[in-house]
Amino acid sequence: MQEENRTAKTALIAGLSIAFIGALVAIFFLKASKPESVPAPSAYAPFTAPDKSFACLAPKDWETQSASAHAVMGGALFKSGPAKIDITSDLMGSLMGDIVTASNAQAESLAGMMPGGQLPAGMKTRPPVEQLHTAGKQALASRYGNYTEQTARPLRCSLGDARYSEWTADGGFMAGKQHGYRVTILGGERRITVVSYCPESNWPTLKPAFEKVIASLQSGGG
Numbered sequence: 001m002q003e004e005n006r007t008a009k010t011a012l013i014a015g016l017s018i019a020f021i022g023a024l025v026a027i028f029f030l031k032a033s034k035p036e037s038v039p040a041p042s043a044y045a046p047f048t049a050p051d052k053s054f055a056c057l058a059p060k061d062w063e064t065q066s067a068s069a070h071a072v073m074g075g076a077l078f079k080s081g082p083a084k085i086d087i088t089s090d091l092m093g094s095l096m097g098d099i100v101t102a103s104n105a106q107a108e109s110l111a112g113m114m115p116g117g118q119l120p121a122g123m124k125t126r127p128p129v130e131q132l133h134t135a136g137k138q139a140l141a142s143r144y145g146n147y148t149e150q151t152a153r154p155l156r157c158s159l160g161d162a163r164y165s166e167w168t169a170d171g172g173f174m175a176g177k178q179h180g181y182r183v184t185i186l187g188g189e190r191r192i193t194v195v196s197y198c199p200e201s202n203w204p205t206l207k208p209a210f211e212k213v214i215a216s217l218q219s220g221g222g
Contacts, residue, residue: 036081038202041209044216049074052220053089053190054159056213078213083198083206085213089190133163133184136193140182144169149182158218160187168200179203181210185217192217 041059048055050066051074058064062080075088133152141147147169155162162185171178180197194217196210 036199038081038083038198038206040205041080044212047076048220049076049087049089051089054087054192055218055220056087057216058213059085059209083202085194085196085210087217088193090193091190127161129161129163129184129186132186132191133165133182136182136184137165140167140195141169144171144178146170155183155185155214157185157187159185159192161185162187164214167197171199176200181214183214188219 041061043060044057045060046055047058047064047066053074056076058076058078059080062078062083065077065079067075073088073090075086077087078085130152137149141149147167149165149167152163152165155164162183164181164183166180167182168177168179170176177200178197179200179202180195183192183194185192185194194214196213198206
């Protein structure tokens with residue numbers, strides 16, 4: 001009899017343990033399927049990059065991180081929970097833009113020597129910022145699954161010629177679907193790139209905030 005009671009108690013404990021673990025797993029899956037909700041910024045404050053390559057408005061109640069690397073690369077990261085605005089300035093991008101500009105000039109010179117002043121098929125020139133923006137798409141797409149990006153559009157920016165695209169992607173099991181903007185700006189001695197994103201459920205709330213920060217980009221006085 002005692003052996004039977006001991007066996008029944010062991011079975012009961014095992015059953016309760018399995019039920020408890022199952023409940024924890026269910027809670028984990030439930031939270032993972034509902035990303036943290038991020039409220040719209042309550043206010044904004046002026047921000048200038050350490051290398052003074054750009055300045056902008058930053059969400060005042062978001063965490064701010066900034067960096068600079070020997071006047072070659074700098075940037076800032078504004079984040080609140082799963083929402084992020086990542087801004088980078090780099091010298092290499094500007095040099096790449098100069099190379100594209102030189103190539104375009106050579107192509108236009110060639111066109112002037114062709115009958116009718118037209119370039120051969122497949123040699124149509126594009127603005128340097130447009131080519132750099134297209135190249136930047138591959139780097140972001142490699143980080144996510146099911147990456148989809150809308151056609152790039154011109155963006156008015158005092159820093160220089162700019163393009164922006166709206167995108168969505170699968171951020172993985174924990175992150176879920178992501179929605180954001182990607183921006184490329186080419187002006188002066190720097191290329192400025194912006195990648196802002198948040199969970200799809202937060203997009204209606206944070207889209208205006210992303211647009212406000214992007215629209216505020218200007219020279220940092222450097």
